Amino acid sequence: MILAGIYIHIPFCRQKCHYCNFHFAVSQRNKSLLIDAILLEIDLSKDYLDNRSIQTLYFGGGTPSLLKPSELESILQKIHSVYRIETGAEITLEANPDDIQPGYLNDLKELGINRLSLGVQSFDDDILQLLNRSHNAKDAIRSIQNIVDAGFDDFSIDLIFGMPGSDVDSWKKQLDQALEFPVPHFSFYNLTVEKRTALNHLVKTKQVILPEEEIMARQFSFTHSYMAEKGYEHYEISNYALPGRYARHNTAYWKGEPYLGIGPSAHSFNGISRQWNIANNGRYINSIQQGFLPFESEWLTPEDHYNEYLLTRMRTMWGCELDDIRNMGNVFERHFLNNIAPYLGDGRVIAQEGNFSLSLQGMLFADAITSGLFFHE
Ligand code: SF4
Structure with a gap:
């Protein structure tokens, strides 16, 4: 469950x-x-x-x-x-x-x-x-x-x-x-x-x-x-x-499980969309008093799912599983393997039995490495 x-x-x-x-x-x-x-x-x-x-x-x-x-x-x-x-x-x-x-x-x-x-x-x-x-x-x-x-x-x-x-x-x-x-x-x-x-x-x-x-x-x-x-x-x-x-x-x-955010500026994620409440206390209160949830939202595309997976998982010691990426589609698997190669070469990413995680040196460049792996149409 x-x-x-x-x-x-x-x-x-x-x-x-x-x-x-x-x-x-x-x-x-x-x-x-x-x-x-x-x-x-x-x-x-x-x-x-x-x-x-x-x-x-x-x-x-x-x-x-x-x-x-x-x-x-x-x-x-x-x-x-x-x-x-x-x-x-x-x-x-x-x-x-x-x-x-x-x-x-x-x-x-x-x-x-x-x-x-x-x-x-x-x-x-x-x-x-x-x-x-x-x-x-x-x-x-x-x-x-x-x-x-x-x-x-x-x-x-x-x-x-x-x-x-x-x-x-x-x-x-x-x-x-x-x-x-x-x-x-x-x-x-x-x-x-x-x-x-x-x-x-x-x-x-x-x-x-x-x-x-x-x-x-x-x-x-x-x-x-x-x-x-x-x-x-x-x-x-x-x-x-x-x-x-x-x-x-x-x-x-970080593992992509769903959460509900309550209160002004809080973000929510249910696996298919993401939403965020208005970041203003007065307008938040007014809207809720009138029975309206004051949020904006976006549906996650397959690219968003892939990018989000990298963004959260690459920061952790559990890293990214190639199986997870493969399940998102061949196009993402190919993109990931092509783009991760230089980081494997310089030791900033460690690969072990289909799992990819940052080395200590890689953690210092986490944002750059992750955005280098992002999928952009
Ligand atoms: S102002 Fe200070 S105490 Fe308040 S949220 Fe920011 S860091 Fe935390």
Whole structure:
């Protein structure tokens, strides 16, 4: 039986981090109206997943830990009333360190939230300030300790490498600080400069100087070997887990399983089409209040299916299976084999019994390699 996931986007943040281009609002004026709209959307979109059972629920954002336990409870109750949730389903909440207090953690546990994804980003106060994060290093350390003390054994920590002024040694210190705790899962992202962000302005005006690309590549490669020494599997370009402790929600996404996205800007995929909600809180609320789901959608062509398969699978240690590509049609198999040859030749892709995955060197060029394999009419 094919299972499915549900993603709920909570579009509020305490303040705007300088590097962020996600959809959120700092004002929480519309919070209750938005939660009411989310509850309505869950009803309105109940047929999207075609009666599939839910194996993962994911509260992302924005900052879902800004929601009170009673607000989370109303959303969870609604989902339980509309969907069949599998026993042992993974229920994740993204949280910021400044929200993680013992009482709140106990409430989350009682609500059935069994996994946390903690946005630490850095243990360096100067960097946290530079990026306009709302917490400091002490908050971060205290929040991890609180999570461990509360008995959450499934949680993930986000850290960013490629920070201004960083090198391999300073990055190792960040990893060592996190590794003082029994963390089953990590996400490590490269600091990227997105258009229309404060960071973009700071970099352009040379108020912030990023490390050379070569230093970021060394930090990435160091992480790969250092985390392997510590027993972690590098199972997706940005993700590491102790054996078997993969993030089930994201893994299902990378493996092309269906999911429903609820809330402004959330994306959905049901195997044949993809849709995305309007990224505007006010217009989202108005539309839902009038009984209309505010989304745009597109049907996936065979080319889209092939490209999407590469885009998601090539990032993972499971790689691409030639059998899967062959099942999409001979034209795709031929295209794939013709275009992958140079990467096999220079060692950036490894082939093993019909499976193709990126080597460590290949991961550094993942986007270029994947787009080099795309099918364009
Ligand atoms: S807390 Fe997360 S979503 Fe909110 S502004 Fe910062 S990075 Fe963006």
